[in-house]
Amino acid sequence: MLEISTNKIARVIIRARELGAKVGRWDRSTDEAGSDTILESRPSDGTEAELRSYIADMNRDEQASLVAVMWIGRETFDAAELAEAIKTAKQEATLPTEKYLMGIPLLPDYLEDGLDALGFSVEEVEDAVL
Numbered sequence: 001m002l003e004i005s006t007n008k009i010a011r012v013i014i015r016a017r018e019l020g021a022k023v024g025r026w027d028r029s030t031d032e033a034g035s036d037t038i039l040e041s042r043p044s045d046g047t048e049a050e051l052r053s054y055i056a057d058m059n060r061d062e063q064a065s066l067v068a069v070m071w072i073g074r075e076t077f078d079a080a081e082l083a084e085a086i087k088t089a090k091q092e093a094t095l096p097t098e099k100y101l102m103g104i105p106l107l108p109d110y111l112e113d114g115l116d117a118l119g120f121s122v123e124e125v126e127d128a129v130l
Contacts, residue, residue: 002069003061003086006120009069009111010129012101013122015051016108048102055098063097064089070107073114082118 055063068085071077077085093100101107112122 002065002082002118004058004065004069006115006125007129008058008062009066009115010125012051012055012066013108013111014126014129015047015054016111019047019051020105020108052098052102055101056096058097060090060093061086064093066111067093067097067101069114069118070101070104070110071114072117073110073112074106079114079117079119 055066058066064086067089068077068082071085071089072079072082077088104110115122115125
């Protein structure tokens, strides 16, 4: 049984997708063209910090479940092994969870695949958050 709400997982997926969609800044500070481009990565952009903080503020059980869902999506564990994946996540946590998860390039894909493997409708879960 998951020890985190699917809404929290959906929020992580959505924010991780936003972060992954950002591109390096192409204009110079004196170039006004494109200065309002939302998908540019800028030093003042708080998307990554917000996502890190959101994960860090979860309790230990929620963090372990989030990692377990990612592992299931990555096929490290099978959906039937959810309890074992959560237990392993708790036992093997050496880095802060937010640092570990933010280092995984396909994080939103793995979380979606994990939710799907666990029988959740990813579209419904994400729509509930949006």
